[in-house]
Amino acid sequence: MICKKIRFKDFRNISEADIELCPEVNIFYGNNAEGKTNALEGIYLFAHGKSFRTSSDKDMISFDKDVANCKLYFEDSVRSHDMEIKLIRGSRKICQRNGVVIKKMSDFVGYFRAVLFCPEHLSVIKDGPSERRNFLDSAICQLKPIYLASLQRYNNILNQRNTLLKNYEEDRQSFDRTFDLWSAYLAREAALIARERYEYVKVLDGYVNSFFNDMTLGRESTKMDYSCALTEEEYLQKLTSNVEKEIKAGTTLYGIHKDDIDIYLNGNEARSFCSQGQQRCLALAMKLGEGEISRSVTGEHPVFLFDDIFSELDSKRKEYVTNGIKKCQVIITSCEKEGLERVAGNVIEVTQGKYSRIK
Structure with missing residues (x-):
């Protein structure tokens, strides 16, 4: 291209x-x-x-x-x-x-x-989970149009559900009438997004480890995991079992908007144990891996x-x-x-x- x-x-x-x-x-x-x-x-x-x-x-x-x-x-x-x-x-x-x-x-x-690499990406390992979710979403959206559409629907549904939780005391009638429906919709989109993220990270893991291994002359290795519920039923069960906590918090406490990539360096959690140099190598490897996945999927x-x-x-x-x-x-x-x-x-x-x- x-x-x-x-x-x-x-x-x-x-x-x-x-x-x-x-x-x-x-x-x-x-x-x-x-x-x-x-x-x-x-x-x-x-x-x-x-x-x-x-x-x-x-x-x-x-x-x-x-x-x-x-x-x-x-x-x-x-x-x-x-x-x-x-x-x-x-x-x-x-x-x-x-x-x-x-x-x-x-x-x-x-x-x-296109694959963008800017100075802000160098801290993706030690930044909060939202930065790593953004990395995944940005990469997958270019490869799977259905993913972007699902992500947009998820965010819209999440906003509706959060509004019901926030206004629970003032508008109990709307909550009782529609909350379960919004939870079911949210679980459906969450399962689709989670599966795509899981499959992407599984492939990315191999590329990142290979690139990082090359950069460190075979001295170090990496591992990446995306641990989450994968089925619609699992998500719905999580959502329905935490309703009281969510009413108190006024927001949705569980879902793909809270997920993270677990990244390990030589068996240790990279966010806690990697040096600045290792952090930069990992960020580089992730971006190069993103490019390789794009090539392998699209040709x-x-x-x-x-x-x-x-x-x-x-x-x-x-x-x-x-x-x-x-x-x-x-x-x-x-x-x-x-x-x-x-x-x-x-x-x-x-x-x-x-x-x-x-x-």
Whole structure:
């Protein structure tokens, strides 16, 4: 999978840009706050349907504008494609694929696939469970449209159920009439999501251990588990047996929104025992594993997006990452000028939202 060109109009600090990319390495070079990450964010938007920097679409629209336009041209092994996203202040975004308006995000996400690696991901091992759940959801959504649709339904149902719990004393009638129904709906979606997460982690475990073993020259090993209920009946039993506690708490206490990945390093819990260096190696291995699973499922290498990540890595890890993604298109942001002349690919200088190819 190759991103050929990306166009922006009134996106962040980019008034207008038409950026052509090569199939190998592309580096956006410039000082901080010039707009390097904005381009990466725009490309990521087509893979995930949302930003990795903000939860609000309006934040991506230029300050004095009401509409932002992004258009991506890419090709896979079958044909060329174009995708377009129009962000509208005060309204829902409009998404198109090959000229056809796509109304459901679950029908849009996954046609263009990208793996993002940014400095925040380096702490995924020691961060809270929500970061590891986000990692799983982000990866699986690109591969399974049904997963994204189920995740959206789960979150909507969860909100309804939580509202009933929160308002139990004030609206007992609504609780008695609909609570069991919402619990059954929640259990159904939870079981589907949990099975997909479980299967993904089972495959990811092998890749992560292999990559980590390579990085440490065979000295260390890893293990990953996703322990959870897997059937609808198991989830429903958990939900119905904790109702009194949930009424007191005013929220749903059990479900896939509370799950976590158990990660072990040399038999010990990685979150408690790994050093900063080991933590970074594990995060790298997880991202490389994500790319390999995407390739094995779809038959296409995803595009790798590296946001200022090489400044966070030592020379050995930089070399390992570079060697591990030689067959993939890579788009990198960097503040470092040193070594750019040796890059076998595009170097694009970014200044105040303007993009100029210098190599």
